[in-house]
Amino acid sequence: MSVSRQELLIFTIARLLKDCRSVAVGASSPIPGAGAVLARHWAAEKTPSRRLFLTILGSGRLNAMTSGGVELFDMAAQGRIDAFFLGGGQIDGQANINLVGAGDTYPQTAVRWPGSFGSAYLYYLVPKVILFREEHSRRVMVPKVDFISAPGPRDDGVYRPGGPIGLLTELCWFSFDKARRRFRLETVHPGHSLEEVHDHTGFAFDVAPGIGTTPAPDAPTLAAIRGPIARQIGEAYPRFVQQLFPDAA
């Protein structure tokens, strides 16, 4: 059975969330959302079954907040969010992320992206921030971001119980070493190579000894992704599900 890129990413994200009790997913994030729903599905299947609290922004059903948009940030500060996802128009080798713009001088940047959203807060406070950006190119993975929306971990005395655990792209999974302030390539996705990752990454990174291939989901997991998981995330991301999982739409 062939596994699509998105299915591999959904499965990988769910594996990264395995031990979490509470996961939040921000705006415009269908793949992280589906990964989080799969992680909840696994938790519910365990004996005894385990609860995984989900907060998916943009969803009515997969969101239990009753105190407004501010509640997500307050929950994060209280230590009630174990994992969150951030991306960026640019990401550099020290895990600084840029969601504002690139080229020329701020605010008149040559390219403008939406803005920093909650990154300049959640990046510091959520213990497992998973950097997720499908496009893996030298345009995105740069030596140094043009604008720091949220800085990678650094030794500056700033209160920072959280931070990035790694970076997942269309090519690979890097872990992030907070002490060394460097990414380390852990696994390359099936069909891709270490050389390809080097070619498309603008920053220097370490390579794990005995680097492996990112595991692909087995048949029952794929069936779950294509069925109940796709149906649940379809409430928040109908277009995504229509395109990728038309049978579940």
Place this chain on the structure above:
Amino acid sequence: MSQDWLLASADALAAQLPDGAKIAVPHDTLGVAMETTRALIRRGAKNLHVVCVPIGGLQVDLLIGAGCVGTLETSAITFGEYGTPYRFHDALKQGAIRMLDATCPAIHAALEAGHKDIPFIPLRGLLGSDLVVHRPDWKTIDNPFAQEGAAHDPILLLPAIRPDFAVFHAPYADRDGNVFIGRRRDLATMAQASTKGALVTVEEVREVDLLASEETAAGTLPAIYVGHAAIAQRGAWPCGLWDLYATDEAHFRRYGELARTSDGFARYLDEFVHVRRQAAE
């Protein structure tokens, strides 16, 4: 009972909002006052300071394109899956608006300070972000309550945001001007932080008392925080309103085609915003 709070139309509501006013507006899924937005453009509002709680979308792109905005304070401008905010991008490049980039919890926290009328509020995170470099109104201090002997603990202070008005759209008001906001508590914070309260459009006014039942009272913005209201059916269109109606995707596509250029945007305004005036002329 007197219904002096109830105005005849969104245009009458927009007339309450002077040029240069600071307004707090909610993001697209909370209930955006799009009819009021069109009315503001029709009346030629100028130099508004728009605070997005905490991000903005079509409403802001329209106001910017129509030249109504002097300052924009927001954590992001996005149409989500529905296109690109070209007028916002264009105004930034031209230097036509003062841009105050923020992060979502900073806007929420500063509004909470406004709602308590305290001058500032501390917030975690942010230090080391370039956002701080471009916000001279934000200041860093050492936590004065840090344990003695502990390493220094820098923390950011944000000045309170006290808008003149909160501007949003909600499903209904009751006969006394209490407004049903459900679990959208941000709308209450915005209204309470605003010196002149909320300017609200509603789908309808119902002959009920929202405060009479515990179940509805919990989701109600009391009338004391409501400056004025007006009925505007489908007043959030083309944005959606909660579970009452969905985003008009086809209209967003049309907007995206036209708003790519300033000429196209002018045509959009003629077709969808100034129609009332044309009908009246």
